Amino acid sequence: MPPPALERLYDEHAQALYCFLLSLTRNEEDCRDLLQDVFVKTARDPGLLDGVRNERSFLLRMAHNAAIDLFRRRAARREDDRSPAADAPLFAPAADPDAETFRAALHGALAELPPEQRAVLHLKLWEGLTFDEIAEALDIPLNTAASRYRYGLDKLRGRLRPLYDEIV
Amino acid sequence: MKDERFEELLRAQPLRQVPSAWRAGILERANAAADIAAPMTRGQDLPWWRAWLWPHPVAWGGLAAAWLLSLGLGWSTPAPGDGRSSPAARAVSVSELQAALVLWHRAAIEMTEPDAPKVAEPPSPTPALPPHSRRLTPLSVRLT
Numbered sequence: 001m002p003p004p005a006l007e008r009l010y011d012e013h014a015q016a017l018y019c020f021l022l023s024l025t026r027n028e029e030d031c032r033d034l035l036q037d038v039f040v041k042t043a044r045d046p047g048l049l050d051g052v053r054n055e056r057s058f059l060l061r062m063a064h065n066a067a068i069d070l071f072r073r074r075a076a077r078r079e080d081d082r083s084p085a086a087d088a089p090l091f092a093p094a095a096d097p098d099a100e101t102f103r104a105a106l107h108g109a110l111a112e113l114p115p116e117q118r119a120v121l122h123l124k125l126w127e128g129l130t131f132d133e134i135a136e137a138l139d140i141p142l143n144t145a146a147s148r149y150r151y152g153l154d155k156l157r158g159r160l161r162p163l164y165d166e167i168v
Numbered sequence: 169m170k171d172e173r174f175e176e177l178l179r180a181q182p183l184r185q186v187p188s189a190w191r192a193g194i195l196e197r198a199n200a201a202a203d204i205a206a207p208m209t210r211g212q213d214l215p216w217w218r219a220w221l222w223p224h225p226v227a228w229g230g231l232a233a234a235w236l237l238s239l240g241l242g243w244s245t246p247a248p249g250d251g252r253s254s255p256a257a258r259a260v261s262v263s264e265l266q267a268a269l270v271l272w273h274r275a276a277i278e279m280t281e282p283d284a285p286k287v288a289e290p291p292s293p294t295p296a297l298p299p300h301s302r303r304l305t306p307l308s309v310r311l312t
Contacts, residue, residue, distance in 0.1 A: 002202075003195070003199050003202075006195055006198050006199065006202070007195060010191060010194065010195055014186050014190075014191070014194075015185065015186050018184075018186035019183045019184065019186075022184070032190060032194075035186075035190070035194060036193075036194045036197055036198070039194050039195070039197075039198040040197055040198050040201040042198070043198035043199060043201045043202035044201050044202060044204075046202075089184065090183060090184060091181050091182065091183060091184065092182040092183065092184050092185070102181075103181055106178065106181060125175065125178050125179050126179065126183055153171070153174070153175070156174075156178070157174055164174065164177065
């Protein structure tokens, strides 16, 4: 793949991939490694994106697969998922203390979700993907995507209810 | 708590920005990987037969040259004590080969004939059938 094409891909999709990977791994170093992995794989195969309708979904799927591979490798080696650099914040810092408190609580609540629910929630809430697109990106049935979203959202709501009631 | 309002609140939380310092490093590694992969993927643009030969063209060429050399030597060099190096002699050898194949085929047919066993068979608990029926039954089953 020629450098200009790679640069365009990076500029258009790296932000989304970064946040998705950060949400999955919660680790800045892992996130960087996986993001690089996605772009290296894309660069190695010039025809990889030929005929792809939705580049963003395709790259998100690559990122998800790369993260799953990482988790499996670590599970096989019985490593702890969380390195010392883990728990990198997903949300931008806020000037308002209440907003900062809410973001910290949301970050903690997301961390308690299983990765598969977290992935669906992230793609739905912050990437704006439809359940169809999520199902395609994560290679799961549509109903599974919808149910994971519903379960995950219910858990977040339960966890954040006190803060939410204060805000609203 | 209404679902829509809660979802809107979550969506409104801004995510962190990808560190700008990563761009150069990641693109550099990706471009380096592309440069390494480029010669390996060059064969994809070739016709199928060239793409098939492409991975080791020198090896294939060498093998073809060795084969041609061997063929040429075998054709031009008479074997010691053997006068079959000329095309006429080779034609004779082909006819001999055909005759040998015919003989081999006949021998194979005779060997499969169960009509005349050379050694005495042990007594069978089932009544013996006529030889032709023993031979034809499996064939008839297969045909039906």
